[in-house]
Amino acid sequence: MFQLFQRPTCPLLRDSSDQLIPKLPVPPHELSETNYVKNVYLSKKLDLSKFVWAGEDENRLSELDQKLKEADLKKAVVELREKKRKIGLLIKDIEDDLIKVSPQSKKEIDALASDLSTKEQAVLDAAKVLSNSSKLEGVGTESWKLLWSAAKEYSQKDAYLDDKKLYQHDRCVLCHQILDEETKTRLQNFDTFITNELSQIATDAKKRYNDRINSLPKDFTEDQIIDRCISAGLDRDWGKQIFNIWIQIYNNGEAIRLKRPLLNIYNDAQIALSALKEKSRRYEVTAAEYENDTKLFDRDAAAKQLLELKAQKWAFEQYEAIKIEQSRQMNVIRYDQWISQTNTRGITTKANEIGDLVITQSFVKRFNEELDKLGAGNIQVEFVKQINKGTTKHVLKIANATHNNPENILSEGEARIISLAAFLADVTGGNYANPFVFDDPISSLDQTYEEKTVKRLVELSKSRQVIVFTHRLSLLCQLNDACDNIKTLGIRRESWGTGEIGELPMSAKSPKNALKDILNNKLVRAKKVLNENGAEEYYLHAKMICSDFRILIERTVEYHLLGDVVQRYRRAVNTMGKVSSLAKINKHDCEMIDKFMTKYSFYEHSQPLEAPVELPLPDDISNDVNELLAWIEEFDKRKIID
Numbered sequence: 001m002f003q004l005f006q007r008p009t010c011p012l013l014r015d016s017s018d019q020l021i022p023k024l025p026v027p028p029h030e031l032s033e034t035n036y037v038k039n040v041y042l043s044k045k046l047d048l049s050k051f052v053w054a055g056e057d058e059n060r061l062s063e064l065d066q067k068l069k070e071a072d073l074k075k076a077v078v079e080l081r082e083k084k085r086k087i088g089l090l091i092k093d094i095e096d097d098l099i100k101v102s103p104q105s106k107k108e109i110d111a112l113a114s115d116l117s118t119k120e121q122a123v124l125d126a127a128k129v130l131s132n133s134s135k136l137e138g139v140g141t142e143s144w145k146l147l148w149s150a151a152k153e154y155s156q157k158d159a160y161l162d163d164k165k166l167y168q169h170d171r172c173v174l175c176h177q178i179l180d181e182e183t184k185t186r187l188q189n190f191d192t193f194i195t196n197e198l199s200q201i202a203t204d205a206k207k208r209y210n211d212r213i214n215s216l217p218k219d220f221t222e223d224q225i226i227d228r229c230i231s232a233g234l235d236r237d238w239g240k241q242i243f244n245i246w247i248q249i250y251n252n253g254e255a256i257r258l259k260r261p262l263l264n265i266y267n268d269a270q271i272a273l274s275a276l277k278e279k280s281r282r283y284e285v286t287a288a289e290y291e292n293d294t295k296l297f298d299r300d301a302a303a304k305q306l307l308e309l310k311a312q313k314w315a316f317e318q319y320e321a322i323k324i325e326q327s328r329q330m331n332v333i334r335y336d337q338w339i340s341q342t343n344t345r346g347i348t349t350k351a352n353e354i355g356d357l358v359i360t361q362s363f364v365k366r367f368n369e370e371l372d373k374l375g376a377g378n379i380q381v382e383f384v385k386q387i388n389k390g391t392t393k394h395v396l397k398i399a400n401a402t403h404n405n406p407e408n409i410l411s412e413g414e415a416r417i418i419s420l421a422a423f424l425a426d427v428t429g430g431n432y433a434n435p436f437v438f439d440d441p442i443s444s445l446d447q448t449y450e451e452k453t454v455k456r457l458v459e460l461s462k463s464r465q466v467i468v469f470t471h472r473l474s475l476l477c478q479l480n481d482a483c484d485n486i487k488t489l490g491i492r493r494e495s496w497g498t499g500e501i502g503e504l505p506m507s508a509k510s511p512k513n514a515l516k517d518i519l520n521n522k523l524v525r526a527k528k529v530l531n532e533n534g535a536e537e538y539y540l541h542a543k544m545i546c547s548d549f550r551i552l553i554e555r556t557v558e559y560h561l562l563g564d565v566v567q568r569y570r571r572a573v574n575t576m577g578k579v580s581s582l583a584k585i586n587k588h589d590c591e592m593i594d595k596f597m598t599k600y601s602f603y604e605h606s607q608p609l610e611a612p613v614e615l616p617l618p619d620d621i622s623n624d625v626n627e628l629l630a631w632i633e634e635f636d637k638r639k640i641i642d
Contacts, residue, residue, distance in 0.1 A: 450478070523545065
């Protein structure tokens with residue numbers, strides 16, 4: 001028994017209304033006197049559109065909070081500019097060191113090393129010529145040069161105290177023996193060798209090379225870099241990232257020292273520099289705003305505005321509770337209206353009017369007709385009207401039922417089909433052209449009810465627009481079979497939410513259209529990914545395309561090779577006018593299907609490590625798709641010809 005209306009007594013209404021107690025969270029004390037709390041949050045008629053909180057609101061709250069925390073905006077400006085200056089120094093040091101380890105710098109240092117090597121070799125060659133006239137080995141080496149310079153310095157400062165050369169004295173400053181003419185000549189040659197232009201050129205070349213090597217970036221500890229970043233207003237995460245860049249720069253400096261190839265660090269360094277420059281720019285923007293605020297800033301007004309924003313944010317966080325409170329307020333209004341209208345005569349009169357208007361024998365007739373159309377003709381309903389002392393009941397009962405509760409006599413599917421019949425009987429009673437929207441109308445229905453429901457939906461679509469939401473492929477297939485003029489759309493869930501329009505599943509698509517979509521869209525994108533990003537990213541696209549193509553081969557067997565006689569998700573076997581087309585199948589058709597199924601089944605299974613099957617390239621897949629499309633075209637024409 002369905003009781004559609006019963007008049008409650010006034011005390012019951014009042015008791016029910018009194019039980020609707022507000023349960024809104026109490027605002028924090030500091031926000032309780034804000035205009036937002038008093039006029040919006042505690043309003044007797046809540047408006048949900050006023051409870052919003054966006055990114056710009058959060059930014060404004062943070063800005064006001066920061067400004068109010070600053071005791072002296074001028075001091076804050078100085079501190080911001082100092083942080084900007086330190087970031088500038090950081091940027092300059094990184095850029096300078098990047099130049100020092102650039103490919104051009106490496107090229108220049110390598111050239112200096114080569115030049116030094118050439119000049120030192122020339123000095124060694126000259127020393128070799130000189131050593132031929134000497135009595136000992138090692139003339140011209142570094143240790144020999146140091147010995148000569150020390151002896152010369154001792155001669156001029158301590159031994160003789162004059163401007164004479166070593167070879168101009170009578171005794172050797174080292175062994176104190178008398179110098180003969182041959183020895184003096186040899187010493188003169190040694191002195192000439194040390195002081196000549198070739199030796200000086202080599203010395204200059206070595207200095208230039210050492211200066212460049214010594215100017216390469218120095219090694220810094222992570223703590224040193226983090227300390228620099230923190231002093232510039234950056235956190236430890238920034239410091240770790242900047243340290244990582246400096247490590248790469250230093251390693252390239254070591255590569256130059258050791259004459260090894262340079263690593264490409266330019267892109268990572270530029271990303272870090274761009275982030276630092278943006279941080280520096282924001283410091284300047286904030287400093288300029290603070291400078292302007294020192295002239296216009298009203299602390300009291302800003303404090304009030306900050307409290308209002310905090311109140312708005314806090315209220316937004318109570319949104320679910322506010323929705324419940326709004327629903328409670330609406331219920332209270334309804335109860336107040338009902339209480340004001342409760343009297344025996346008025347309720348009785350209104351009940352009779354509603355009963356005669358809404359539940360009539362005409363409605364019962366439509367109800368039973370809908371039950372019959374939906375395959376539940378064994379169930380019928382009857383209309384009963386009862387009036388007793390101001391209480392009116394309009395009752396629809398299941399005919400000949402021995403129980404008043406339908407749950408005791410109906411299965412879940414029967415209850416579902418009766419609900420659907422009641423809905424259709426109601427909405428088809430007037431002369432309206434509004435569209436129907438069904439959300440999985442076959443839920444809980446068995447196959448018979450499901451097919452009858454599909455037939456009824458198609459019948460309704462001839463006079464009105466019918467929109468069906470479903471996740472059941474069987475319903476989609478039946479609707480496609482039963483209706484010539486149907487438009488299908490896929491709705492999928494994305495990370496940002498549900499409701500994104502997308503592609504239909506393969507099982508719901510025409511094989512020819514799906515194959516053309518692979519050819520004209522998916523393969524084009526896959527080929528572009530392969531050319532621009534390489535095989536690793538192409539693998540994901542190719543794997544998906546191969547999987548789709550394999551499904552479409554199966555669908556081709558259903559729709560074309562087997563002439564739509566049998567299909568998955570469909571119980572019926574269609575033979576009328578279709579079986580004869582099976583005689584058109586030849587050995588080549590079977591071999592082609594077998595070839596494609598064998599080839600594209602490989603990619604659906606695990607591959608052996610010793611001999612994995614590589615995914616095909618776009619042109620290979622394109623050739624297979626075109627071959628299958630051409631076969632479909634030829635086979636369909638073959639079926640038409642007797």
